Structures are given as C-alpha cells and as structure tokens.
Amino acid sequence: MKKYSxxxxxxxxxxxxxxxxxxxFFASIPRACLNLILKIGNGIKDFFTAVGGxxxxxxxxxxxxxxxxxxxxxxxxxxxxxxxxxxxGLLFLLFEAVFIFYMIFAGAHWIGMLPSxxxxxxHEEYNEVLDSYTTVYGDNSFKILLYGVLxxxxxIAFIYTWRVNVKQNKIAEDIIRSGKKLKSGKDDxxxxxxxxxxxxxxxxxxxxILIFTVMPIIFMILVAFTNYDGTHDGYNNALxxxxxxxxxxxxxxxxxxxxxxSATFGEVLAWTLIWAFxxxxxxxxxxxxxxxxxxxxxxxxxxxxxxxxxxxxxIPQFISLLYVSKMFAKNGIVNGFLMNMGWIDKAIDxxxxxxxxxxxxxxxxIVINIWIGIPYLMLIATGxxxxxxxxxxxxxxxxxxxxxxxxxxxxxxxxxxxxxPYLLTSFTGNINNFNVIYLLTGGAPINAEASSxxxxxxxxxxxxxxxxxxxxxxxxxxxxxxVIGIMVFVVIAVISLIVYNALPSIKNEEDFQ
Numbered sequence: 245m246k247k248y249s250x251x252x253x254x255x256x257x258x259x260x261x262x263x264x265x266x267x268x269f270f271a272s273i274p275r276a277c278l279n280l281i282l283k284i285g286n287g288i289k290d291f292f293t294a295v296g297g298x299x300x301x302x303x304x305x306x307x308x309x310x311x312x313x314x315x316x317x318x319x320x321x322x323x324x325x326x327x328x329x330x331x332x333g334l335l336f337l338l339f340e341a342v343f344i345f346y347m348i349f350a351g352a353h354w355i356g357m358l359p360s361x362x363x364x365x366x367h368e369e370y371n372e373v374l375d376s377y378t379t380v381y382g383d384n385s386f387k388i389l390l391y392g393v394l395x396x397x398x399x400i401a402f403i404y405t406w407r408v409n410v411k412q413n414k415i416a417e418d419i420i421r422s423g424k425k426l427k428s429g430k431d432d433x434x435x436x437x438x439x440x441x442x443x444x445x446x447x448x449x450x451x452x453i454l455i456f457t458v459m460p461i462i463f464m465i466l467v468a469f470t471n472y473d474g475t476h477d478g479y480n481n482a483l484x485x486x487x488x489x490x491x492x493x494x495x496x497x498x499x500x501x502x503x504x505x506s507a508t509f510g511e512v513l514a515w516t517l518i519w520a521f522x523x524x525x526x527x528x529x530x531x532x533x534x535x536x537x538x539x540x541x542x543x544x545x546x547x548x549x550x551x552x553x554x555x556x557x558x559i560p561q562f563i564s565l566l567y568v569s570k571m572f573a574k575n576g577i578v579n580g581f582l583m584n585m586g587w588i589d590k591a592i593d594x595x596x597x598x599x600x601x602x603x604x605x606x607x608x609x610i611v612i613n614i615w616i617g618i619p620y621l622m623l624i625a626t627g628x629x630x631x632x633x634x635x636x637x638x639x640x641x642x643x644x645x646x647x648x649x650x651x652x653x654x655x656x657x658x659x660x661x662x663x664x665p666y667l668l669t670s671f672t673g674n675i676n677n678f679n680v681i682y683l684l685t686g687g688a689p690i691n692a693e694a695s696s697x698x699x700x701x702x703x704x705x706x707x708x709x710x711x712x713x714x715x716x717x718x719x720x721x722x723x724x725x726x727v728i729g730i731m732v733f734v735v736i737a738v739i740s741l742i743v744y745n746a747l748p749s750i751k752n753e754e755d756f757q
C-alpha cells in the first residue's frame with residue numbers, strides 16, 4: 245500500500261482520505277498482531293530469566309548465609325526469631341505450621357485425587373437393615389476439582405511466602421553487616437499503618453480478587469478439559485473425568501457430525517460481532533447527536549428533555565424489555581394497532597421470522613437497543629461537549645467552516661479522543677450483552693439447521709446466550725459451555741489488545757490537555 249506524506253495526504257479528496265485511512269487500518273492489523281506475538285515471546289523470555297535469577301539467588305543466599313539463615317530454609321521464620329524479630333518470625337512459622345497441617349489432613353488427599361477426579365462413583369449396595377439395595381455415594385468429582393485448585397493455590401502461596409522468608413534473612417544479614425539495627429515488632433506494626441499502609445489496604449481486596457475472580461476463572465478453564473455435564477455431574481449421577489483436548493476438537497472440527505458445533509460457533513460469532521458493532525456505534529453517534537441538539541443554543545426546556553430520556557434508564561431493563569417484547573408479539577398491541585388501521589392483513593412475526601436469516605428479528609433487537617442505550621451516551625456526550633472550548637467554534641466560523649465541518653474537525657475528534665476507551669469497553673460489553681437478547685427474543689427464532697445438541701441455538705443468540713442454553717436442562721453440557729467461554733475470552737482479548745493499542749487517547753495523552 246502506497247504511503248503518503250503529510251502534504252500529499254492533505255491534497256487528497258475526502259473519499260481518497262477515507263479509503264487511505266481504512267486501508268492503513270487494515271494494513272496495520274498484521275503488524276499489530278506480530279508485535280503482540282513478539283511481546284508475548286519477550287514476556288515468556290523475561291519470565292524464565294527472572295525464574296533463573298530467583299533460583300540463583302536462593303542458592304547463593306544459602307551458600308553465603310549463616311546458620312540462622314540455613315535453618316530458615318527448613319523452619320520458616322527461625323532466622324527472624326533468632327535475630328530478635330519475633331513477631332515477623334512467628335508469622336512465618338505459623339503459616340508453615342498451618343500449611344503442613346492442611347497438607348497432611350486434607351491437601352494431600354485432594355491433590356492425590358486430582359488426576360482421576362474420583363475413583364468410586366454412586367453405586368448400589370445391599371443394606372442389611374433395610375433388606376434392600378440402596379444407592380451409596382462415593383467420591384465427588386466437583387469437590388475434588390474445586391479443592392484441588394484451592395490446594396494448588398495454597399501451595400503457590402506457601403512457595404511465595406517461603407521465598408519471602410529467604411529474602412528477609414538475606415536482608416537482615418546485610419543490615420547487620422552494615423552496623424544498622426533491625427526493625428522490631430513494634431516497628432513492623434507501625435510500618436503497616438504508615439509507609440506500608442498501601443499494602444495493608446490492598447491485602448484484603450487482593451485476597452478477594454484471587455478467591456472470587458481468579459480461582460473461578462481457572463476452575464472454569466479446567467472444566468473445559470473434562471466431560472462434566474448433566475449426566476456426569478460428579479456425584480449424584482456419575483463421576484466426570486478428564487477429557488483432554490477432545491472438547492476443543494469437537495468445537496473446532498469440521499469432520500463428520502462434529503461440524504454442528506464448529507458451524508454453529510462460526511455463525512453465532514459472526515452475528516455477535518455484527519450485533520456488538522451496531523449496538524455500540526448506533527448508540528454512540530445517535531446519543532451524541534441528541535446531546536448536541538439539546539445543548540444547542542435556542543433550545544428551550546433542556547432539563548425536561550434530558551429528564552425524559554433519563555427515565556428510560558430509571559426503569560429496570562427487566563421490566564421494559566419484557567414489556568417491549570410483548571408489545572411486538574403476534575398478538576401484541578403493535579400488530580393489533582396496524583391491523584385495526586388496515587395497514588396489514590395479518591400479524592407480523594417480529595420475533596419469529598426466519599426470512600433472510602431472521603433479518604427482521606435481528607434488526608428489531610438493534611433498534612430497540614438504541615432506545616435503551618441513547619440516554620447513557622447522551623449524558624456522557626453532554627458532559628464532554630460542555631468542555632470543548634467555545635473559542636474553537638468561533639475561530640472556525642471566522643474561517644468560514646459550516647456546521648458539518650465543525651462537527652468533523654472539532655466535535656467528533658474531541659469526542660473520539662476522550663471516549664475511545666469507553667467505546668472499547670462498550671463494544672466488549674455488547675458482545676456479552678445477555679439482557680437485551682434474552683429478555684426480548686430469548687434467542688428466537690430457532691435455527692433449524694443447528695442441532696439440538698448445540699443447545700437449540702436461535703438466530704438472535706449471542707455467544708453468551710448460547711452458552712446459557714448449553715448449561716440449562718437435564719443434558720447441560722458444562723464442558724462445552726466452558727470451551728465457548730474460553731473462546732469468547734480469546735476473541736475479546738485479541739480485539740481489545742489491538743484496538744486499545746491503536747487508540748489515539750492512549751498514544752497521545754497530551755494532545756487535548
């Protein structure tokens with residue numbers, strides 16, 4: 245692709261400029277992907293370099309350390325206690341004692357059962373008291389996987405704490421050699437509410453993130469490598485076991501009967517991206533347009549117009565979307581009104597039409613989403629528009645700029661610069677917009693070409709609603725839902741990283757300051 249200098253670019257027509265910018269964007273995608281791969285490679289290299297440096301430091305610390313440091317490799321905190329840092333040493337020692345106790349009485353069991361996810365499932369045994377065969381439940385695969393992951397996290401935490409213990413001994417030796425005094429327990433406590441107060445504040449939130457965010461994500465990823473479903477629930481019906489990469493092969497393979505999932509995934513993914521694009525940018529530009537109209541000089545009752553629009557936000561979506569869904573049903577008031585007026589002879593199937601790949605239902609959900617999303621963008625745009633210097637518009641009027649030129653050269657660039665990160669988060673949010681689709685159509689109309697094994701997917705289903713369908717019912721396929729969840733994450737991560745690094749507000753933070 246030919247590259248133009250700044251002067252040559254200014255000589256181009258509007259159409260040529262648009263085509264050049266569009267071509268430049270698509271031409272930059274392979275380079276951005278390559279840079280991402282290189283960054284990942286450098287990150288992996290740096291990781292192994294850092295790990296090697298840690299091992300070298302551990303070896304040298306043991307080799308050059310005194311007997312107190314050497315004993316701390318076995319009894320955590322011993323060096324601190326021997327050097328007078330009793331509180332710090334007791335905390336290390338207590339953590340080690342808790343870890344050993346847990347591993348002996350529980351952790352070793354869960355880790356040992358993790359490779360098999362259970363050996364004895366539910367089975368019938370003769371009960372002499374009842375004189376009949378009764379169901380006896382054995383291992384619980386779900387608990388084994390869950391507590392196995394917890395144990396692995398606990399082991400990682402122990403290794404990290406042990407490493408901190410070694411570092412503390414090295415630091416203490418260096419301080420003593422320099423002739424300085426070590427911190428006492430009182431100094432440590434004072435430090436936690438003074439210069440180290442940020443760590444004290446972040447300790448609880450960080451723990452919460454690890455327990456309630458990171459661990460569930462890892463658990464969900466591991467489910468994708470099992471056969472966990474409605475018939476293999478891990479306890480009541482049957483144990484589930486590791487399936488390796490079979491679930492990913494089923495999802496991505498185009499051979500034999502497996503093409504149900506791959507074809508369905510491709511179709512749903514395409515519609516999801518189309519939906520996210522229109523749901524994001526229609527709201528964005530129409531919300532901006534309405535904000536400009538309301539803020540325009542001479543418009544009366546501005547507060548009233550804003551209040552009317554904000555009312556749609558105040559009403560819960562659960563109520564408004566279900567109501568709108570009933571309005572456009574075959575027996576709804578919209579069809580009734582059109583038929584009473586004589587404009588149509590029979591009811592329009594707004595949600596069930598499959599003509600042209602269900603074009604009408606898909607357009608309907610996009611249009612109704614505009615009604616929901618415009619008020620948010622109107623409020624955001626109102627605040628930003630008020631911060632654009634009026635001098636820019638006055639200067640442009642003196643230079644002979646019309647309203648369209650003011651919009652394209654002043655308003656739109658400023659809005660895009662400020663709201664660029666919001667657009668990205670809005671796009672990713674619309675990819676996972678469960679409420680609008682589920683409450684309006686429930687994914688309807690059903691795609692007859694998709695097998696019921698794929699969750700009876702509909703034409704308006706997004707990946708998130710399809711995932712929900714797969715996890716409901718007696719034959720819930722949790723393992724396949726987990727695979728879809730992983731693939732959704734990959735798609736969103738790739739798009740987010742590429743677009744985020746291309747945003748002008750990230751590259752040139754000082755431009756509009």
